Amino acid sequence: MNKSVVFKIDGVEVTATPGQTIMEAADEAGIYIPRLCDVEGLDPQGSCRLCTVKVNGRSVSSCTQPVVDGSEVENNTLEIQCYRRDLVRMLFHEGNHLCPICEASGNCELQAMGYRLGISKATKFPYLQPVRPVDASHPDILLDTNRCIHCGRCIRASASVDGKHVFGYIGRGIHRRVGVNAENLAKTDALLEDKAIASETCPVGCIIQKRNGFCTPVGKREFDHEPIGSSIENS
Amino acid sequence: MKKKKLATVSLAGCFGCHMSLLDIDERILDLVELVEFDRSPINDIKKFTTRCDIGLIEGACCNEANVHTLIDFRKNCDILVGVGQCAIMGGLPVMRNAIMHSDDPLRECLDEAYLNSKYVYNPSNEIPNDPALPLLLDKVYTCPQVVKIDYQIPGCPPSGDMLWRALTALITGTHFQTSYEYELIKYD
Numbered sequence: 001m002n003k004s005v006v007f008k009i010d011g012v013e014v015t016a017t018p019g020q021t022i023m024e025a026a027d028e029a030g031i032y033i034p035r036l037c038d039v040e041g042l043d044p045q046g047s048c049r050l051c052t053v054k055v056n057g058r059s060v061s062s063c064t065q066p067v068v069d070g071s072e073v074e075n076n077t078l079e080i081q082c083y084r085r086d087l088v089r090m091l092f093h094e095g096n097h098l099c100p101i102c103e104a105s106g107n108c109e110l111q112a113m114g115y116r117l118g119i120s121k122a123t124k125f126p127y128l129q130p131v132r133p134v135d136a137s138h139p140d141i142l143l144d145t146n147r148c149i150h151c152g153r154c155i156r157a158s159a160s161v162d163g164k165h166v167f168g169y170i171g172r173g174i175h176r177r178v179g180v181n182a183e184n185l186a187k188t189d190a191l192l193e194d195k196a197i198a199s200e201t202c203p204v205g206c207i208i209q210k211r212n213g214f215c216t217p218v219g220k221r222e223f224d225h226e227p228i229g230s231s232i233e234n235s
Numbered sequence: 236m237k238k239k240k241l242a243t244v245s246l247a248g249c250f251g252c253h254m255s256l257l258d259i260d261e262r263i264l265d266l267v268e269l270v271e272f273d274r275s276p277i278n279d280i281k282k283f284t285t286r287c288d289i290g291l292i293e294g295a296c297c298n299e300a301n302v303h304t305l306i307d308f309r310k311n312c313d314i315l316v317g318v319g320q321c322a323i324m325g326g327l328p329v330m331r332n333a334i335m336h337s338d339d340p341l342r343e344c345l346d347e348a349y350l351n352s353k354y355v356y357n358p359s360n361e362i363p364n365d366p367a368l369p370l371l372l373d374k375v376y377t378c379p380q381v382v383k384i385d386y387q388i389p390g391c392p393p394s395g396d397m398l399w400r401a402l403t404a405l406i407t408g409t410h411f412q413t414s415y416e417y418e419l420i421k422y423d
Contacts, residue, residue, distance in 0.1 A: 092324075096333060100320055100391035105423035120420060122317070122384045127324060127377060129333040146333075218423075227417060 009053075009073045022062035022073060023051055032229030033075055034084055034116065036091075036109055036203055037151035038063040041195075043160060045152050048091075050084055050113070085117045093125045094174070096132070096146035097204070103213035104205030106221025110149055111204075112228035132177060137186035141197055142208040145177045149204055154178065158196035166190045178206070239406050240287040241270040242312060243277065246301040247328040247375065248294025251392040252319040253277070256291075258395025266399075269406050274311075283311045289405055290314070292384070293392075295321045295328045296376040300369035309382040314405060317387040318398070320422065322378045326391060332374045341373060389422045397421075 005016045009031050016025035021044065026033050037048035046064035053062045054074040062073075074080060091097075091110060099105045135143040150169070155178070158166045166188045170179035182188045190197060197207055218224065245253060253276060259266065272278045273287050290312030296302050309315055320326035337343040349355060349362045378384050388401050397419045 098320070098324075098326065098330065099422040100326060101330075102423070111422055114422065115417065115420060120387065120389060122379055122387050123323075126380070127329075129325075129329065129374075131333045225418060 005067045005069045007067055007069060007071045007073060009075050010077070016067040018067075020067050022053060022055070022060075022065050022067055025067050026062065026073075026075070027232050030233055030235055031075065032232045033062050034113060034229065035063055036113065036149060037153065039153055039200065039203070041161070042153060042156045042201075045156065048087070048149070048151055050087055052080065052083065054080065081117065084113075085119055088113050088117055088119060089123060089125055091149045092119075093123070093127050094130070095148060096129060102147065102205040103208055104147070104202075106216065106218065106224055107199070108205060108223075109203035109228060112223035115223065116227040116229065128174075130174075135180070135185045137184040138188075138190065138210075139186070140192045140210050141185055141190060142210055143178070143180070143185050144206055144208065146206075147204045148178050148206040150176060150178070151203055153201050153203065154196045154207055157198070157201045158190075158194065161195035164189055164194065164196070166194070166196060236269075238271045239269065239289060240273050240285060241275070241289050241291070241402075242273045242283065242287040242308065243275040243291040244293065244304055244308060245276065246292065246294030246304060246322070246378075247297035248319065248321040248326070250276075250293070252291075252293035252322075252398075255390075255392035255395050256398050259399040260395065262399055266402065269403070283307070287312045288314065289316065289402075291316050291318050292322050292378050293318050295325045295378065296372065296381055297328050297331075298369035298371050302372070302376075302381055305378060305381050314385045315382065316401070316405070317378045317384045319393060320389065320391040322384075323387045323389060325375050325377045329375045329377070341371060345371075389420060391423055394419065394421070 005018055007014055009026055012031065014025050014029040023033050023035065023038065033051045033053060035048065035051040038044050038051065044063035046061035049061055051062040052059050055065065055068065055071050097110065099111055102108065105111060132145040154167045158164050166180055167178055168181060169176055171177055180188050192209060195201060197209065199209065243253065273285060274280050274283045290308045292305065292308060292315060296305060317323050321328055331340050331344045345362045349357055350360060388397060390397060400419060
C-alpha cells in the first residue's frame with residue numbers, strides 16, 4: 001500500500017506517495033503549477049481552476065486530484081497557459097483591480113500571476129466595473145470586496161483554523177461576494193491575529209490590515225524581483 | 236534608416252506617462268535620431284501634420300474631446316499603443332464609474348467636487364457648465380472600449396526603461412512583447 005506512485009509532468013518523472021495531490025507532488029519535485037485559491041495549511045477547494053492540468057488528456061484541478069501511477073500530466077503547455085492567461089484576465093475584469101491604488105500591489109498573487117503568465121496584450125474582455133461594498137467598520141481590518149477574487153481562502157481559514165466562521169459567500173453567480181456573519185466586520189469576533197486576516201491568506205488586497213499599508217518600499221515587495229512560484233522552482 | 240513619425244497625447248490622465256518618457260534621460264538624444272515627433276506635448280504640435288507610424292496614448296476617455304482625440308489618433312497612426320493603467324483599464328479616472336456606489340456616479344462626483352464637500356468654496360453654488368468645456372461622458376471609458384489598440388504598456392506609469400525598450404522595439408520592427416524583462420513590466 002505504501003508503494004510510491006510514479007508519474008510524469010511534462011515528460012519529467014515524478015515520484016509521489018499515494019494519496020498526494022498532483023500539486024503536492026509537483027511542489028515537492030520543484031515543478032510549479034500556478035494556483036490562486038490554494039495555499040499551504042488550508043484544505044484545497046479547486047475553485048479558481050488556475051491549476052488545471054491535463055491527466056492523460058482530461059482536464060482536472062491539480063490541487064484536488066490525487067496522483068495516479070503511470071499517468072502523463074501536461075502542465076506547462078501552450079494550450080494550458082493560454083487558458084490560465086484567460087482565467088487571470090477574467091479575474092482582473094470581473095472586479096475593480098486598480099493596482100496603482102491597491103495596498104497589496106507588489107505582494108498581490110493575482111498581479112504576480114499576471115506578470116508570470118505575461119499578460120500584457122490588449123484585452124478581449126470588457127471590464128465589468130461592478131459596484132461592490134467596502135467595509136471599514138473594524139478598527140484594525142478593512143474589507144474591500146472590489147478586489148475579491150472569490151478564492152475562499154479567508155472562508156476556509158476562518159472556519160478550519162480560527163473556528164470562527166467569520167467569512168462566507170453571499171449571493172450567486174456574478175453577484176457572489178464575500179460577506180461576514182454579522183451586520184458588519186466590526187460586529188464580528190474577527191481579530192488581527194486570526195489566520196483569516198493574515199496577509200498570506202488573502203491573495204489580493206481584499207482583506208487589509210489597517211495602518212500597515214505601503215509599508216514595504218517598491219523593490220522590496222514579495223514579487224518585485226522574482227515571479228510567483230520561484231520559491232518552489234528553486235527549492 | 237528613414238525616421239519614423241511618433242505622436243503622443245494625454246487624455247484623462249495625469250501626464251505621468253509623458254514624464255516617464257522624459258525619464259529615458261539622455262537616450263532621448265538617441266530617440267530623436269530614430270523618430271520625428273509629430274503631434275505631441277513634447278514639441279507642442281497640436282494637430283497632425285502627417286500620418287504617423289506610432290501613436291502613444293496616455294489616459295482614459297472621460298469627455299467627448301478625449302473621444303474625438305482618440306479617434307483622430309486611430310485614423311492617423313499605423314500602430315496605436317495604450318500607455319499606462321488609465322489608457323488600458325481606466326486607472327484612477329475610472330473610479331468614478333463604480334466605486335462611488337451611486338446610482339448616478341457622475342452627478343454625485345460633480346456634486347462632491349463643486350457643491351457638497353466641506354472644503355469647497357463656491358459662492359455661485361453652480362457646477363461649471365461653460366459651453367467651452369468638453370461634455371463629460373456618462374462614465375469613463377478605457378481606450379480599447381473606444382478604438383482598436385494594438386499594444387499596451389502597463390504601469391502607473393511605465394518606467395522610462397520600459398518605454399525605451401518598447402519604443403525601440405516598435406521603431407526597429409521587433410515584437411516588443413517578447414522582449415519584456417520580469418522587472419520591467421509592472422501594473423503599479
